[in-house]
Amino acid sequence: MPMDLEKPTCDDSLIRQLSISIFQLPILSVADELGVFSHLEREPTGIAELARQLSLSFRATEALLASLAGMGLLARFQGKFHLTETSRNFLLPDRPFYWGHMLRLIGQVPVTHSTLLETLRRDGAIAWDAGKVITEEWDRVDLSEERAFVFTRAMHSHSFATAVGLAQRVELTGVGRLLDVAGGSGCFSIALARQNPHVQFTVAELPPVCKTTRQYVAEHGLEGRIDVVALDMFRDAWPPGHDVIFFANVLHDWDSARRQRLIQRSFEVLPPGGRILIYELLLSDGQDGPLTAALSSMNMVYLTPGKQLTAGELDELVRGCGFTDVSVMPAYAGYSLISARKPLDR
Incomplete structure (x- = not known):
């Protein structure tokens, strides 16, 4: 008979997050190229309206905005997504500290296993x-x-x-x-x-x-x-x-x-x-x-x-x-x- 398994001494949330972290930089650079941050600077918007503006499906836009919010780059308030201080300072193309040019350069480096x-x-x-x-x-x-x-x-x-x-x-x-x-x-x-x-x-x-x-x-x-x-x-x-x-x-x-x-x-x-x-x-x-x-x-x-x-x-x-x-x-x-x-x- 198999022995009873003992519970791990910690949960696997860190490993789980790291296993899908490969998406984080591409999500950020794609959002920059799509103009997500510029759209939301002009007017905080809900998922459906932003999906229409970006010509994306609701499903894709939901995943994109949820990821950006989870990374601390957007915040949802009264059903609309707003910029955070980080995105306002560093992810708007007309701001002096815009990071987009570096994000695109890094995105060209093919890091694989x-x-x-x-x-x-x-x-x-x-x-x-x-x-x-x-x-x-x-x-x-x-x-x-x-x-x-x-x-x-x-x-x-x-x-x-x-x-x-x-x-x-x-x-x-x-x-x-x-x-x-x-x-x-x-x-x-x-x-x-x-x-x-x-x-x-x-x-x-x-x-x-x-x-x-x-x-x-x-x-x-x-x-x-x-x-x-x-x-x-x-x-x-x-x-x-x-x-x-x-x-x-x-x-x-x-x-x-x-x-x-x-x-x-x-x-x-x-x-x-x-x-x-x-x-x-x-x-x-x-x-x-x-x-x-x-x-x-x-x-x-x-x-x-x-x-x-x-x-x-x-x-x-x-x-x-x-x-x-x-x-x-x-x-x-x-x-x-x-x-x-x-x-x-x-």
């Missing part, structure tokens, strides 16, 4: 039919202007809110000029410039990116405060005359040797007393989370030779290149700012 397993077993990003491994294009400066625009616009979506959050926390008193290495759209320099009118900025980027960077700088009326220079950060000479060098979401893209090369070049070009600032989503020192940083690290393993770093790893990296006075400050939405200084006697 088999491709992830192959990546992990090879310990290296694989190339797929949809495109090349991202850092290979950067390393060879092998970017068309069109692809540079698409990627830079997506990264602007990804980073502008956190750039503004950082700008309200970081202290730039006494800084004359800041070099924003691999600064993308210039969103961090834009946010910092608006908060620190006494500081001049230089955004250094690959030549195909610079046109898009200048467009963003011009949109904010900061052409007189932010210079944009074409630069291969591994091969070209860095522009002199900066007392702060800044990296945002850069070091995690590269292997340990190239991370060290970037920090060493920073030390060499800075004057004595100059500072390096590193803005990253940090793994815990115990390397057991948090989840967003851990998933971001998996994204790096899948797409690049890099990984998310711990505060301890960054401390060791910058000290190993000669920097001192290392500090770590939580800044915005899980991001931290690491600051270090080149000694006065160097």
Whole structure:
């Protein structure tokens, strides 16, 4: 006779949710493409009316809206669906912090069980039919202007809110000029410039990116405060005359040797007393989370030779290149700012 089964020590709701979580990002990006959030901004609406506006069935619209509400992006009140603060801030195309461009870019990356397993077993990003491994294009400066625009616009979506959050926390008193290495759209320099009118900025980027960077700088009326220079950060000479060098979401893209090369070049070009600032989503020192940083690290393993770093790893990296006075400050939405200084006697 079979033995009686004992009840599990916990229920399986987490596993159940994870087993269907593959739908979450596509639901979000499809809702964005269908204009769900723009429709509901104009007028909160019930299921039947929105189904008619979107030319979808009631059944499909019901599932879509229920999922978005379950994810915290919509709220139902008196029979109509309304935007939440998250969707109002980040999912309306005419808002400055719109995430849609990044959502569409991520949606083009074919993550499957088999491709992830192959990546992990090879310990290296694989190339797929949809495109090349991202850092290979950067390393060879092998970017068309069109692809540079698409990627830079997506990264602007990804980073502008956190750039503004950082700008309200970081202290730039006494800084004359800041070099924003691999600064993308210039969103961090834009946010910092608006908060620190006494500081001049230089955004250094690959030549195909610079046109898009200048467009963003011009949109904010900061052409007189932010210079944009074409630069291969591994091969070209860095522009002199900066007392702060800044990296945002850069070091995690590269292997340990190239991370060290970037920090060493920073030390060499800075004057004595100059500072390096590193803005990253940090793994815990115990390397057991948090989840967003851990998933971001998996994204790096899948797409690049890099990984998310711990505060301890960054401390060791910058000290190993000669920097001192290392500090770590939580800044915005899980991001931290690491600051270090080149000694006065160097």
